[in-house]
Amino acid sequence: MARARKRPVARPSRDAPARPAVRGVSTATTPVELREDPHAHIVCRSCGRIQRIELTELDRHFLTELASRRPAGWMVDGISFSLTGACQRCREGPSA
Template sequence: MLTSPASRYVRLRDACGAQGLRLTPQRDVLLRVLSETSGHPTADDLVRQVRAVLPSVSHATVYRHVQELVRANLVGTLERAGASVQYEVNPDSHHHFVCRSCGEVWDVYLDEVDYRVDRRRSHLRGFRIDRSEVQLRGVCASCRERA
């Protein structure tokens, strides 16, 4: 089920309070920006959007707040070789499609995927898996049309 920006904001705001993260004006604007963003912004994208509301906010402040949200598992990251880290707050179970031509990223919703580690072959005794990701790669419709 896709969540609305308003419900994402309330979820983030309440989760910050539950984790002892004070709702400063800077953090509040960042939460609103993250909640209203449908894509996968970089830290620089987030700084630009927060500065549209709070022009004097520093890059370091925005980055520090984003990292606190990541550590609190309230914001996810999308890390790809050769690209800036991208962030997202989509709480719905999903994966990503990355266009190998333009680099754009889209959320992909796959029917129930059940990941079970084959412990006999994986040799992961004592490991704790925090998350799993599926990344689909190909060429998006726009790039295919241009080709």
């Protein structure tokens, strides 16, 4: 049997927001220490416009659960879900 591996210590980077880590539930050996709440956005493939998408508590729950499926040895410090597509202006023109 393999020896238990020491957990890596998460150190916030210089530009990390000053807020306590949010710990999620995980069965993996490495931690989930989120520096911000899970969030989602949509990105226009044509012009690059980004718009935030509001999440429900259930959405946040599922996104946090997804972190438990990370590959072995990885730690998770952020959850950002992206949709891609075309914004209204790119689909309909500047008058939209």
